[in-house]
Amino acid sequence: MLLRVAVPFAVLVTAVFLFHGLVPNRIGQLGSLLEAFRPWLGLAALPLLGLAVWRRSAGIALTALLPLVAWLGVYGGQLFPTTGHGSYLTAVQHNVSDENPDPAGTVRTLVEAGPDLIGLQEVTPEALPAYAAALAPGYPHHTVQGTVALWSKHPLREARALDIRPAAFGADWNRGLRAIAQTPIGDVAVHVVHLPSVRLGLTGFDCVRRDESARRLGAALRAEPVERVILLGDLNSTIDDRGLSPVTDLMATGRSAFPFSWPAAVPVARVDQILARALTIPELWSLPRTGSDHLPIAATFDI
Numbered sequence: 326m327l328l329r330v331a332v333p334f335a336v337l338v339t340a341v342f343l344f345h346g347l348v349p350n351r352i353g354q355l356g357s358l359l360e361a362f363r364p365w366l367g368l369a370a371l372p373l374l375g376l377a378v379w380r381r382s383a384g385i386a387l388t389a390l391l392p393l394v395a396w397l398g399v400y401g402g403q404l405f406p407t408t409g410h411g412s413y414l415t416a417v418q419h420n421v422s423d424e425n426p427d428p429a430g431t432v433r434t435l436v437e438a439g440p441d442l443i444g445l446q447e448v449t450p451e452a453l454p455a456y457a458a459a460l461a462p463g464y465p466h467h468t469v470q471g472t473v474a475l476w477s478k479h480p481l482r483e484a485r486a487l488d489i490r491p492a493a494f495g496a497d498w499n500r501g502l503r504a505i506a507q508t509p510i511g512d513v514a515v516h517v518v519h520l521p522s523v524r525l526g527l528t529g530f531d532c533v534r535r536d537e538s539a540r541r542l543g544a545a546l547r548a549e550p551v552e553r554v555i556l557l558g559d560l561n562s563t564i565d566d567r568g569l570s571p572v573t574d575l576m577a578t579g580r581s582a583f584p585f586s587w588p589a590a591v592p593v594a595r596v597d598q599i600l601a602r603a604l605t606i607p608e609l610w611s612l613p614r615t616g617s618d619h620l621p622i623a624a625t626f627d628i
Contacts, residue, residue: 331373331384335391338369342395346567354532360565361594364583367396400583413510414626416442418557418599420519421456422617423447423472431615432459438612438623442506443476444557446519447617471499473517475557480507481515487545489518491537501542505551510628513604514551518542518558535561536568543571546602554602555626559619561596576600579609579624586611586620599624 341348345363348356373389417440421431425447435443443464448456453469460467464476468484475481487501500519505512520542521534539560546554556576564573578600585592592611597619599609604626612621 331388335369335373335388338366339392339395342366342392345565350567354568357532357536357562357566357568360567361562363563363565364396364400365593367392367400370396413628414442414508414513414555414604415440415623416444416555416557416599416626417612417621417623418444418559418597419612419615419621420446420559420597420617420619421448421452421615422619423449423452425452425616427616428452428455429459431617432456434613434615435621436460436463438621440623441478441508442515442555442557444515444517445474445476446472446500446517446559448472448474468502468504470502473500473502473519475502475504475515475517477504477506477515479509481505482507487516487518487542489520489538489541489545491521491534491541493534494521500538501545503545503549506555511553512551513553513555514549516542516546516549516554516556516558518556518560520559520561523561532562532566532568539569540571543575546572546575549602552603555604556598556600558598558600559596560598563594563596564598564600572600576602577606579606584609584611584620584622586622587618589614589618589620592620595622597622601626604628 345360348359350356370389370393417435417438460476466481467476470486481504484504486499487503489501490498502517504515506515520538523532523535560569562569564578586595586597599622606624607627608625610623612623
C-alpha cells in the first residue's frame with residue numbers, strides 16, 4: 326500500500342523538478358515560486374528514505390532514488406568547490422539594508438574579500454557618508470544613483486542612472502546604475518541594480534513589478550555596446566526563476582547554486598546575483614554576515 330503511494334509521489338516530484346518550465350504562472354505565479362526554491366525539491370527524497378528504513382522496503386528505497394538522482398544530475402557537480410586560475414577581477418554584491426546599524430563594520434567584511442568592484446543596494450542618503458568614508462581609502466572611484474552604488478579600485482567613466490523603473494512606480498524610484506570600469510583587462514561595463522521586491526500572499530507569488538523591471542534590465546543589457554559586462558544586483562529571486570529570463574538568458578553566473586544570501590539568519594535562496602557576459606566566473610561564494618538581512622556574495626572573473 327505504501328509503495329503505491331510512494332511511487333506516484335516520487336514521480337510527481339521528479340517531473341516537477343525536471344520540467345519546472347511546464348508549471349504555469351497563470352495562477353499565483355506558481356511556476357516562478359517553484360523555481361525560486363527549486364534546489365530544495367531534492368529534500369523530497371528524505372521522507373521516502375526514512376519510510377524505506379522504517380518499513381525495511383527495498384522498493385520504497387529504489388523509489389527514493391528517482392528524485393535524488395534527478396537532483397544530483399542537475400546540482401551534483403556544484404557540490405564540489407572550484408578554483409579559479411589566473412582570475413583577473415573580483416567583485417562583491419551586497420544589499421546592505423536601509424536599516425543596517427553598522428556601515429563601517431559592513432565595509433570591513435566586504436573589503437576582506439579583496440574585491441576590485443563593490444556593488445551595493447539600499448544605500449540611504451543618511452548612511453551614504455559612512456559608507457563613503459569607510460570605502461574611500463581603498464576605493465577612490467565611486468558613483469551613487471538613487472539607492473544603488475558602485476565603488477571601484479579602477480577609474481570609472483560614463484556613470485549614469487539606469488532606468489529599470491516599472492511604469493506604475495514614481496519618478497523618484499531609482500534602483501539602477503551603469504558605469505564603465507577601466508580595469509587592467511580593458512573596459513568593463515558594470516551594472517548595479519535592485520529589482521522590485523516580491524510578495525507571497527493569499528493571491529500567490531506577486532512578482533509582476535519585478536518581472537517588468539527585469540524586462541527593462543534585459544533590454545538595457547542587450548543594448549550595451551561594451552563587450553565585457555558585469556551585473557551586480559539584488560534580483561529578488563534565484564537564477565532558475567523564469568521571471569528573470571530576460572536577464573539570465575543574456576548573462577552567465579558561477580557554477581555553484583549554493584552560496585545562499587537570504588535571509589541572512591537562515592539563508593535559503595540566493596537572491597543576490599553576480600552575472601557576467603564575455604567573462605567566466607570560476608568562483609562564487611558568500612561572505613560572513615553583516616548588519617544586513619542579506620549575506621554578501623563575492624565572485625572572481627576570468628577572461
